[in-house]
Amino acid sequence: MEQNLNLTLLKTVTDPEDVRVIEWEDFEHDLARLSSLSSALNEANEKKKNLQHKLESLIQVNGESLGRLNELYEMRQKLESKKLMMENMSIHSRLAKEDAGKQEEQLSGAVQSLLVAGGTLSVTSRNLQESSRLLSEENGYVHLRNLQKMLRIRQQYMTSQISMLYPVKLVVGPAQEQELEAYPLGGPA
Numbered sequence: 001m002e003q004n005l006n007l008t009l010l011k012t013v014t015d016p017e018d019v020r021v022i023e024w025e026d027f028e029h030d031l032a033r034l035s036s037l038s039s040a041l042n043e044a045n046e047k048k049k050n051l052q053h054k055l056e057s058l059i060q061v062n063g064e065s066l067g068r069l070n071e072l073y074e075m076r077q078k079l080e081s082k083k084l085m086m087e088n089m090s091i092h093s094r095l096a097k098e099d100a101g102k103q104e105e106q107l108s109g110a111v112q113s114l115l116v117a118g119g120t121l122s123v124t125s126r127n128l129q130e131s132s133r134l135l136s137e138e139n140g141y142v143h144l145r146n147l148q149k150m151l152r153i154r155q156q157y158m159t160s161q162i163s164m165l166y167p168v169k170l171v172v173g174p175a176q177e178q179e180l181e182a183y184p185l186g187g188p189a
Helices: 024-136 140-165 174-182
Strands: none
Touching: 024 140
């Protein structure tokens, strides 16, 4: 089994202690063993290159995958941040809406009371104008005095009606005398 082997001689510097002398009878056997080891080494180098290439591609794919995972994580963080911001805005808008509703109710009540007060003021103003007109007319003051007199008479009549239903003992004391003195004519007119 002779093999055609192309051997190239390399000029190498070797240490004389590492040099080994091989007998011619063992040369063929050692040559076959070296050839086998050389082909195994070449095969191992090829496998190493293939594995290195596969590892590099796996590392690249893994790196790209990690990059994408990082991007996804960042996007998720941004999304969570925006979600929290939207929730806060929603809460603030809901609170603002509730406050606006409360203020609207308060304003509505205030407007209602102002309308009622305005109506009352209008009626009072008309009555005041009417009273002022009546007083400014001829005999206006006399008419007012007559109305007051009629009111006092009616008050006395109602008091007498109540005293007939519920008997009341009248006591004339200093307070009542002072009250009677307060009237210009000496008594209620």
